[in-house]
Amino acid sequence: MNDKKYIKNIIDSRLSEVHISRDFAEKILAKPLYKKRIIRKSLAFSIAICICAFLSVPVIAANISNIDHLKYIIGTPIFQFLQPVELNSEDNGIKMEVIAAMNDDTTAIVYLTLQDITGDRIDKTIDLYDYSINGAAAFTHELVNYDESTKTATIRMIANGGQKLNGKKVTIRVRSFLSGKQYFEQIDTHVILSNVINKSPKVIPLDMNNIPGGGGDLFSELMEKGIINVLNVDEKSIELPNIDFVKITNIGYVDGRLHIQTKWNPTKDDHGFLYLVNARGNSVQPSNVTFGIDNHGGTTYGREYIEYIYDVEPQEVSSYSLYGTFVKNNNYTEGKWATTFKIEAVDKSKKVVKDVASGDIKLDEIIIQPLGIEIIGNIKDLDRLNIEATMKDGTKITYNHAVKDSMNGERHIKYFPTSPTKIENIKELRINGVPIQLDGHE
Incomplete structure (x- = not known):
C-alpha cells in the first residue's frame, strides 16, 4: 500500500476541519455559510492540518499552572515567542483557558486548554467542531497534549490573517466539540466489484462550483471542468460491516473512471473513505466530491453524498477488493466558551x-x-x-x-x-x- 497516498486520503477526508469565518465567506460569496465544518472549494481555499504535531509528554503535577504546563510540553524555544494570555471561560461543567498566543504578519497561533470539571466528555480524541477566531480568514487546530489525570486537553489553533490581527482584540469562541472517537481501519467491505458495477449507469450533472468540498489527485482536473457527471443517487443500498452511518448507494463507470457513491447519515462529522487493494497489497486511493440532492433529484450544495472516483480500467476491476477506513464520533458537547484579548506580533521581522x-x-x-x-x-x-x-x-x-x-x-x-x-x-x-x-x- 502507498502509505503517503493513504495518509493523504485521511487528510482529504478531513477537509471539514477547515473553518472559514462568516464575514470572510459572505464578502466573497454574498451568501451564508452552509455549515461550520465545511470547506468551500469555490473559494479555492484549503487547509491541511500541520503534520508536525508536538510529541506528547508524561503527565505532570495537577497543581501546576496551565502556562507552566504549556512550557513543559512545547519547550523553551517555542515558549519564548509566546504572549501570555491566561483567560478563562466556563460553561456546562467545562472550563476553557486561553493560555498564550503568538502572531506574525500572516499567521496567528493560539494555545488553549479544555478541562472537564464534572464528567468524562474530554479525551485524547477531542476535536473542536464549531469554533471561531474573529478577524481570521481561516483556521484549523490540533491536539498538543492530553492529561488524563486532570481531563485536560491542550489545543493549538492556527489562523490566517495575522497582519490584520496585530494590535487588535481577538475573540476565541468554542461552541461545540466532538470526542469518544471510534476508528474503523482497513475494513473489508466484502463487495465484489465485478458483480455490482453498472458499466452504463444513469448520471446527473454536478456543478463543481456549488459543492462543499472534495479532494484527491483528480480534484483540480474536475474543478477545471466546471460541470461533471456523477452517478444517479440511491440505485443501490449496500451496507458496510459494523458501519451504521454510511452505505454505498451506487457503483458504475462514468467517463472512463470508476465511481462509487456513498450516502452519509446526518451525524456530527463521522467520516472516512473507500480505497481499492489488489492481491499484492497495492492500493488505489480515490479522489472525491461531496454534494447534496434537491427535491427534484438534482444535485445541490450539501454533504449527504460523497462520490469516490478511481482511475481504474474496467478490465482491471476484478483484481481489486474494496476496503474502507472510517471514524465515528460518539460524543457531541455544546456550550458557550469565549475569551477576548489583544494580540500583538511578537516579532515582525521578515x-x-x-x-x-x-x-x-x-x-x-x-x-x-x-x-x-x-x-x-x-x-x-x-x-x-x-x-x-x-x-x-x-x-x-x-x-x-x-x-x-x-x-x-x-x-x-x-x-x-x-x-x-x-x-x-x-x-x-x-x-x-x-x-x-x-x-x-x-
Whole structure:
C-alpha cells in the first residue's frame, strides 16, 4: 500500500476541519455559510492540518499552572515567542483557558486548554467542531497534549490573517466539540466489484462550483471542468460491516473512471473513505466530491453524498477488493466558551526573496518569518517542497506543510517549522535540496 497516498486520503477526508469565518465567506460569496465544518472549494481555499504535531509528554503535577504546563510540553524555544494570555471561560461543567498566543504578519497561533470539571466528555480524541477566531480568514487546530489525570486537553489553533490581527482584540469562541472517537481501519467491505458495477449507469450533472468540498489527485482536473457527471443517487443500498452511518448507494463507470457513491447519515462529522487493494497489497486511493440532492433529484450544495472516483480500467476491476477506513464520533458537547484579548506580533521581522528557481519549480516569492515560511507562486505539487533551514550554530530546522491558500490564480502556502526561528540566525535555506540566496530583506 502507498502509505503517503493513504495518509493523504485521511487528510482529504478531513477537509471539514477547515473553518472559514462568516464575514470572510459572505464578502466573497454574498451568501451564508452552509455549515461550520465545511470547506468551500469555490473559494479555492484549503487547509491541511500541520503534520508536525508536538510529541506528547508524561503527565505532570495537577497543581501546576496551565502556562507552566504549556512550557513543559512545547519547550523553551517555542515558549519564548509566546504572549501570555491566561483567560478563562466556563460553561456546562467545562472550563476553557486561553493560555498564550503568538502572531506574525500572516499567521496567528493560539494555545488553549479544555478541562472537564464534572464528567468524562474530554479525551485524547477531542476535536473542536464549531469554533471561531474573529478577524481570521481561516483556521484549523490540533491536539498538543492530553492529561488524563486532570481531563485536560491542550489545543493549538492556527489562523490566517495575522497582519490584520496585530494590535487588535481577538475573540476565541468554542461552541461545540466532538470526542469518544471510534476508528474503523482497513475494513473489508466484502463487495465484489465485478458483480455490482453498472458499466452504463444513469448520471446527473454536478456543478463543481456549488459543492462543499472534495479532494484527491483528480480534484483540480474536475474543478477545471466546471460541470461533471456523477452517478444517479440511491440505485443501490449496500451496507458496510459494523458501519451504521454510511452505505454505498451506487457503483458504475462514468467517463472512463470508476465511481462509487456513498450516502452519509446526518451525524456530527463521522467520516472516512473507500480505497481499492489488489492481491499484492497495492492500493488505489480515490479522489472525491461531496454534494447534496434537491427535491427534484438534482444535485445541490450539501454533504449527504460523497462520490469516490478511481482511475481504474474496467478490465482491471476484478483484481481489486474494496476496503474502507472510517471514524465515528460518539460524543457531541455544546456550550458557550469565549475569551477576548489583544494580540500583538511578537516579532515582525521578515526576509523576502523574489523570483526563485528551485529545480523545475518556479517561485514568485519566499517570505521568511519567525512562525514559518510563506511560498507564493503557481505550485501544483505541494508534496515536492522539502524545506530545511540551517542556523548559524549548525542547528537544522525542518518545515512541514500546514496551510495553503489560492487567490486570483496564485497559491500562497505557509510552512511551519519545528520551532519558531530568529530570522537573523538563519545561515542557509534549502528547498528540495537547492540552496536559496537570502540577500533580500524587508
